[in-house]
Amino acid sequence: MLSKVISAVCLTLWVSHCAVSAAEDPFMTKALKLMSETPLIDGHNDLPWQLRKQFNNQLNVVDLNTLNTTHTNIPKIKQGKLGAQFWSAYVPCDTQYKDAVRQTLEQIDVVHRMCEKYPDNFMFATSAQDIRTAFSQNKTASLIGVEGGHSIDSSLGTLRTMYQLGVRYLTLTHSCNTPWADNWLVDEGSDPSEHNGLSQFGKQVVMEMNRLGMLIDLAHVTVKVMNQVLDMSEAPVIFSHSSAYSICKHARNVPSPKIVNVPLEKTTKIFTFEKLKSREKKGIVMVNFYNDYVTCSKTANISDVADHFDHIKKVAGADIIGFGGDYDGVTRLPEGLEDVSKVPNVVAELLRRGWTDEEVNAALGNNLLRVFTDAEEVRDKLTNKKPDDVPIPYAEVNKNSCRTSHGYPDDVTGAASSLSTLALQLTLALQGLLLLSAL
Template structure:
């Protein structure tokens, strides 16, 4: 007798249909996507050569798959590696900002620049993906509050305080601690971001930096792409005491899909890879060099897969500790090489939503997760900025004045 064709488990098709309908009603706002850096590396920002209106094989993101994924808003990361410092980092960040603006202009029928939560809603009304900018790492401002302000003028609406390396004013999760969280200038950066209406992003920072920022900020914070430390023990994830502080702060942890931050087995694989890399002089926090090392090393040391179920476990842990109003999604597509099975590219979000519906998440709670919480944080940050701008002038304090020689 011939084999019967494989069929989806009972109810899966119906769940996926419900998930897609829900995302049509509440288009997802994702906290972090590295397509701009991929465009730089692959084609030098030539969007004729990298036509994102077509289905691409060289990236995890393109316009057709964003549509398939139910994405209505995307924070495009204007990331540059923290191996770049000073003026080099600032210049490269400006090139990234320029690339995102040109990308939006080149696909103006599908993308719309968004600076506010209201802009995100307006983009939905016109059937376009709201395109927001986020700077990944305080090295992008070169210890200059003036540069921070100019990034805001150019549309940047969050800044991650560090990337993989410390800044002179903040400790990173993946570097040797130096300042114990935030220096006085680091706290001034947070206060100036509050005044501007730029979200303080605590992904990538040390736990001491998270706590110092929460003590300093007048506005809600975000984690643009981090998961739960209790579910996967890696310094890039968020400890429970910080998650528990989010309700009082009003902020949101946007759970990421990066396997090394989702799966304990994949996290252990990365620790092993980092040790092997160190033996040949490659540091794991050197994003580009370490990626080149693991591309070869993994041939003999296969990287374990992560699963949608593990992502769900992180979402449910954040919901349990911080509450349903303080959890979101930051996939980090085009920011790493592999993703959980079923979430390999930006078209996979409905499968994640279907898995949540299967676990009896209400449609109202899913709507908060995929859109509502992020827009609420944006509106709260905007409101704080409006109030502060009535009483607080732009800060003219400098790194040298506040921190001096160390």
């Protein structure tokens, strides 16, 4: 009870402070007004991972009203006027071939439990209409995005199950290749390309996501994958938390229409915003606030972040821009954007730079609502298409020694079994030789 009283007092003091600040700054006054009319939809927040790291997902021992070791808590969400949030169901790459599915399910579970524990603040959402409904009720619509294709363990059945649990986007890779897609580190030159972008199974994943109505997130993939997906996907795509490469030349950012040099292959690859903004499948780039992606250095400020918004608007228009702060997933944030409560500062800066109300509303949430609605329309159009049940070839996943081969043809599993038997025989023979030498 005391904690709620303290939170209420803090919120009242902050509102009073904002009223004074707004009176002094007409751009902030306008920003807060627009944010009360159009939901701010953020593409990526790692609070669930912080709950895992700090509390092992024991939500019963956490009070999100008073939690002060994260960028995100309920008072900060209210202060930042966060209308909708894609919470990241993220687990690290070291879970690949191990327990990635279980750990991802636990992250999905913690988001559901957040909504159940704080029903006055959060509303679980799975559709564009749910976002609008939550906003009308002054609640933060809570959606789930799975960050990293390793979380589905190369299984379309797992992908579908996660959709049924409320997952509405999948980031195709994180910072590791999957058995079917290359990650952004390939473009940086620190990882080898294994699939020249997407494998055949990777293309199946993309098409099955279209059929489900699950958004395809390209935030962590190679330029090659970006282009392949944009060529294939019937639905718009998202970059849930990426900034502009032309402003900060980091491989995690989205390249402009200009040629991008890829050190690994010593060739050029081209990514064009023309594909991203094409009329029939216009996507969205949700700007990341991480200093390293904003200025390619350890420091940044609000103006630096606004430069990314300005650049994307200049080359592709205001109708493909959104917010993807990456709060609680990064270690360095710009001065003036230290936590989720500070996001209105970006909105005020855009207005100060001459952005129109319509452009700001588009970036706040209207662009994402359009993308989400378009993906739902593609899903509805494909309603008679059967689920894809062709599995990934066993040879592409049998590097996992713990993976069984039930359901695969005997000749495939037999060959794998023979190789395993041969390896075992060689190991035993070597052990025998070592034993003899010891004697």
